[in-house]
Amino acid sequence: MNKKVLSYIKDNKLIKNGDKILVAFSGGPDSLCLLNILIELKNKLNIKIGAAHLNHLLRGKDAFKDEEFVKNICEENDIPCYIKRVDINKYAKEYRLSSEMAGRNARYDFFQEILDSKDFNKIATAHNANDQAETILFRLIRGTGLEGLGGIKVCRENKIIRPILCLSRKEVEQYILDKKLNPRIDKTNFEKIYNRNKIRLDIIPYIKQNFNEDIVQTLNRMSLLIQKDNAFIERIALKAYNKYCNRIDGDFLLNKELFSEEDSIITRVVRKALVEISESCYDFEMKHIYDILELFKKETGKVIDLPKSICAENIYGDIKLRKNLKNRVISIKNEIKLNKNDLQNKIIEFNGYNIKMSILANTSSDELNLNESNLIKYFNFDKIDSIISVRTRLVGDKFMPLGMKGKKKIKDIFIDMKIPKEDRDNIPLICFDNNIAWIATLRVAENYKVTKNTKNILKIVVERKE
Template structure:
């Protein structure tokens, strides 16, 4: 058994010399098997081992007995251990999650905390081949794509590893028996309240008896083939993501450009999924339904909005899809927000305005700096000598007008925003740079004709706008 696990570890490059492995130890047969095997391979692998146990406070006295068992086991094995208690029912209520998802999030938050503070670099979980088969069937019945049918990956993020995914539950139980180990048994694993338990206790045994005696191995082989295909498609979707997705300059929304939706659907859906994961920082709260809701949104009229999990919403803005946090949906900047300075004070201080910083400097000799007149929308130059005395930065007001560069007549700022397809909720956040009573620049959008630099300009005002990190 040890040789088989060792080969699996080496074939999948799960562990390297010097790794500090944190074993997720529930006290049950699987995690006890994993811990024991790694300890027996410790010298050969040249690794350090510790264990972590999260008490979910769900099973009364049994949960505390599990905790004591883990502590005593780790003391006997002379390995460091970490224990934490979390009221999962309260956690689930607070974050509006299922108990299963709440437990998972709390566990991995705990593990990450240990990795950060105690020098461990990998987390080993005790998923086995039966867990893989159950996961595939569970996802199949919920509705999933190719990635979901690939099941549990042997490693993730070069941090989470599953060294006994190659072993069946029967093999794990035999190992426990041979080694005379006495694991804790979670009685809830035999309750058919949970769908996963129904798969374990009813569906897989039925399939094994009536269709395929090797159904667990068959599903595991299928998962490996699908994972290989999925890896190739993911490489294509990553290229598409980099091509069509970007952060906006205004509210740091995640933008999916309309050209994305001309690609093959298999790529589009994956790019959307990766986008919502990045925007929400969650891998587990989105289903294919949400992906196709966004896909349908791309075909709707501009201004249409849909709500998504994790306080995310998507909006169609002239064919582009903007992913945003609800916390920003109703943000408004007060009419009182205004920064005023005298022309004489230019360059002394960095101006902060809402989500932006604005730096101004005066160039007395054009030869001192190569002027970037067109390449950067957030760096602009103005004829400093045309300014009488006051420079200000403010938000837009009703009726604001300016003479856009290259035009003779004034145009409403509102119409400029419409022409440039700036979303309504972003317009109040965009800084307007004003000289005396005139609007000289709608930052990142359009500059005015009045203050453009010419060959006769002597003193030039350079303005650099940056979004705060």
Template sequence: MNKKVLSYIIDNNLIKSGDKILVAFSGGPDSLCLLNILQELKNELNIEIGAAHLNHLLRGEDAFKDEEFVINICKEKNIPCYVKRVDINKYSKENKLSSELAGRNVRYDFFDEILKKEGFNKIATAHNANDQAETIIFRLMRGTGLEGLSGIKVSRDNKIIRPILCLSRREVEKYIEEKDLNPRIDKTNFEKIYNRNKIRLDIIPYIQDNFNKDIVKTLNRMSLLIQKDNAFIERFSIKVYNEYCKKDNDSKIFILDKKLFKEDEAIVTRVIRNALTDYSQSHYDFEMKHIYDILELSKKETGKIIDLPKNISVENIYGDIKISSRSKENIIYDKREIAINKKEIGKEKINFSNYEFIMSILNNQSNKSLNLKESNLVKYFDLDKIRENVLFRTRKNGDKIIPLGMRGQKKLKDIFINMKIPKESRDLIPLICFDDEIAWIVGLKISDSFKVTNNSKNILKIVAKRKE
């Protein structure tokens, strides 16, 4: 058995010399088998191992006996042991999660905590070939795609490994008998109130008796074939994801470009899933329903919003899809006003919103020598048309401007809508006013009222530099 597992580890490049591996140890047959095999292969693989046990406080006295068993086994084998107790029922209610999802989240948070604190670099879980078959059937009945049908991966993120995925449950039981090990048995595994248990106890035995006695091997073989096909599609979808997903990590906003939705649906759904996973740092909270909700949202009118798990909000902004947090804590609206007297222009830099402004006066400067279209962040104005003050502020209700080249006023709100400026960005855009009239919507438009003409003698130059 050790040779079979060792070969599987080598073939799948699961373990490297010098690895520190944390075994998820429940005390049951599978995890005891895994712990024992890795302990026996320890010198050959040149690794260190430890064990982590999470007491979910779900099974009364049995849960504490499991915990005691785990601690004693680790003492016997001289293996570092880490134990934590969490009331999963309480946690699931507080976080509005199923008990299964709550348990998984808490377990992996616990494992990651140990990895960071104790220097382990990999987590080994004790999934076996029967677990793989049960998972595939379970997902098939719920409705799934290629990713779901590929089942449990032998490794993930070069951190989570499944060294005994090659062993059937019967092989694990045989190993336990031969080694005279006495694992803890979870009685709930034999209760048919859970769908997974019904698959294990009823459906798979029925298929074995009536259709295919090797159904476990068959499903595992199918899983490997699908994983290869799915990996090819995934590699392509990642290229598309990198092309069409724009990330603003400071504001924690992801934007999926509208061009993405012209790609094949098989690619689009994967890109959406990758974006949600990347944004939330969670592999488990999103279903196909959520992905298709976003797909439908892309066809709706701008401004439509849907809410997803993990406090995520998804909005259609003129065909682009914005993924952000529902919390607005990270958005700071600068409602201050800074007024500079005309006589004080050029004496200091002005810091306002996300910009630094530098103002300078060009006396008796011919406008023919100026590049008036130099940049959206460099603008020139007729200084003599300013009576007293230059004012820096953010927008107010009813704000209007006379855009360059026009005679009549236009509402800022209409300009923002026409230029497809996202709602949450509008309050962050600085306005520069001369006296009481808007002269520049920074980065967007200037006013016709203060434009430089052939008759302009004194010119005000303003340079806006965006802060990093």
């Protein structure tokens, strides 16, 4: 058995010389088998081993007996042992998760805590070939895509490894007998109140008896083929993600051109963006991805809510993913007023911008490049009576854009220029005597433009604060 596992470890490059392996140790047959095999292979692999046990506080006295068993095994083998207790029912209620998902999250959070604070670089879990078969059937019944049918990966993120995924449950049980080990038995594994247990106790035995006696190995072979095919598609999807997805101030903008790609690429790009913005792999289902695909076909401004307080908005065909604005705190100072005679070398901080003002006396327009940048604009200082103000928009705001004779609503300008709704209330409006002279970075007004007859010029520079 050790030779089989050693060969599997080497073939899949799971462990390197000098690795420090943290074993997820429940005390049950699978994890005891894994721990014992790694202890016996420790010198050949030149590794260090530790064990981590999470007490879910679900099984009364038995849970504490499991905890004591784990401690004793680790002491007997002189390996470090880390134990934590988490009330999984309370955890599940707090985070609105199933008890199974809550347990999984709590375990991996605990394992990561140990990796971050202790001298370990990999986590070994005791999934076996039967677990793989059960996982594939479980996902198939619930509904899944190609990645889901690939089942459990032998290695994830070059950090989580499954060294006994090559062993069947029968082989694990035989190893336990041969080594005269006495694992803890979780009685809940035999209760048919859990769907996974029903698959283990009813469905797989039925398939073995009536269709395919080797169903476990058949599903494991299939998973390897699917994983290879999926890896190829994932590489193409990653190129599309880098091409079409842009991160802006923590939000993600999916370019409309993405949605002309094949569905298999689109769905993967959208899922990756959701995972990145939410920092969670487990809260999004295909229905959420399809909701975003449908959103692409809707009118601009349409917004949908997603799990993890994420929302998606159609912005003229592009899809913006962002943390829900209901959970954001945005501090906006409505207005700053200055006297005309107090502008020289003035710097105003407003809504995340630095606005710098300076007066260029007796300067000809011929000496300036009036269109050098959207962040630098020049105005006829002599037309300003007394007050310069910086504020955000008000309902009904209008101004006369450069080159036009009539006024236009600020709202319509934002719509025409495809400015996202959540950004419109932050954009500074520079006003002279209560008239809007510049929608900062966007449009300037006709009535304060610099001409050949202008003698004194007001220069305004707008910069984003770091």
